[in-house]
Amino acid sequence: MLLSGLLSSSGYWLHQRSGTNSFQWIGESVDRVSTQKPMVALTFDDGPRGPVSRRLMLELNRLNTKATFFLVGRQIKQFPHLTTELWRSGHQLANHSFAHKAMDSGNLWRFWQEVRDTDSLIRQSGYTGPIHFRAPMGKKRLALPLVLALAQKKHILWDVNPHDYKNTAPELMVQTVLQKVRPGSIVLLHDRPNTVAALAGMVEGLRAKGYQLVTVDQLLAQQR
Ligand SMILES: [Zn+2]
Incomplete structure (x- = not known):
C-alpha cells in the first residue's frame, strides 16, 4: 500500500514536471545555452517542405546566416536533394522524428525506430555532423528521454517562440524575437511563408542588437 502510494505519487510528480519545457528525467535537454556571449541559434522545424524550404534556405544564404534544420524523416524521403542542399549551404541538420506524431505517449520501440530511421536518411544525404533531436511539439514524458539517452542524443528545445505556425504576421514575429532574445537563446521557427518574410527583419534586428x-552546435560549444 505504502509502496504503491509512493510509486503513484512519484509518477504524478514526473508527469507534472515533464509538462515543463526543459525538465527531463534522464539525458540532456537544452532550451537555452548558458553563456554571456551575445549568440543566438535560429532553428527551423518540420521540413524539408519543397519550394518554401528552398526559399527559406536561399534567404538565409543571402543574409549570410547559418541555421539549424530539425527535419522530419518522411519529408526527407520526399525531398532528398533539398536535404543535401541544406547542409551544403553550411546549415546544421537535426532529427525531428520520422512521422511527426506526438512522442509523449506510445511505445519505446516506435520512438527508437523513428530516431534511427530519420538519422539514417540524414546520413544518406551525405551529412556528417552531429545529429541532435527535437520531439514533435517538444513533447516527451518518460520513454522518449530514455531512447534519446540510449542513442546519445541531446534533446534541443527552445526559449523563444514567435508562434509562426499560427500564421503570425512577420512584423509581430520580429518584435517577439527581438524582445525575448537573450545570450544563448534558441528560437523556434518553421519552414513557412510568413517566416521567410520575417527573416530579413529578424536577422538584421538581432545583428543590430x-x-x-x-x-x-556552435551555441552548445559556448556552454559554461
Ligand atoms: Zn514540428
Whole structure:
C-alpha cells in the first residue's frame, strides 16, 4: 500500500514536471545555452517542405546566416536533394522524428525506430555532423528521454517562440524575437511563408542588437 502510494505519487510528480519545457528525467535537454556571449541559434522545424524550404534556405544564404534544420524523416524521403542542399549551404541538420506524431505517449520501440530511421536518411544525404533531436511539439514524458539517452542524443528545445505556425504576421514575429532574445537563446521557427518574410527583419534586428547568429552546435560549444 505504502509502496504503491509512493510509486503513484512519484509518477504524478514526473508527469507534472515533464509538462515543463526543459525538465527531463534522464539525458540532456537544452532550451537555452548558458553563456554571456551575445549568440543566438535560429532553428527551423518540420521540413524539408519543397519550394518554401528552398526559399527559406536561399534567404538565409543571402543574409549570410547559418541555421539549424530539425527535419522530419518522411519529408526527407520526399525531398532528398533539398536535404543535401541544406547542409551544403553550411546549415546544421537535426532529427525531428520520422512521422511527426506526438512522442509523449506510445511505445519505446516506435520512438527508437523513428530516431534511427530519420538519422539514417540524414546520413544518406551525405551529412556528417552531429545529429541532435527535437520531439514533435517538444513533447516527451518518460520513454522518449530514455531512447534519446540510449542513442546519445541531446534533446534541443527552445526559449523563444514567435508562434509562426499560427500564421503570425512577420512584423509581430520580429518584435517577439527581438524582445525575448537573450545570450544563448534558441528560437523556434518553421519552414513557412510568413517566416521567410520575417527573416530579413529578424536577422538584421538581432545583428543590430549585437547578436551573432550561429548553429545549435556552435551555441552548445559556448556552454559554461
Ligand atoms: Zn514540428
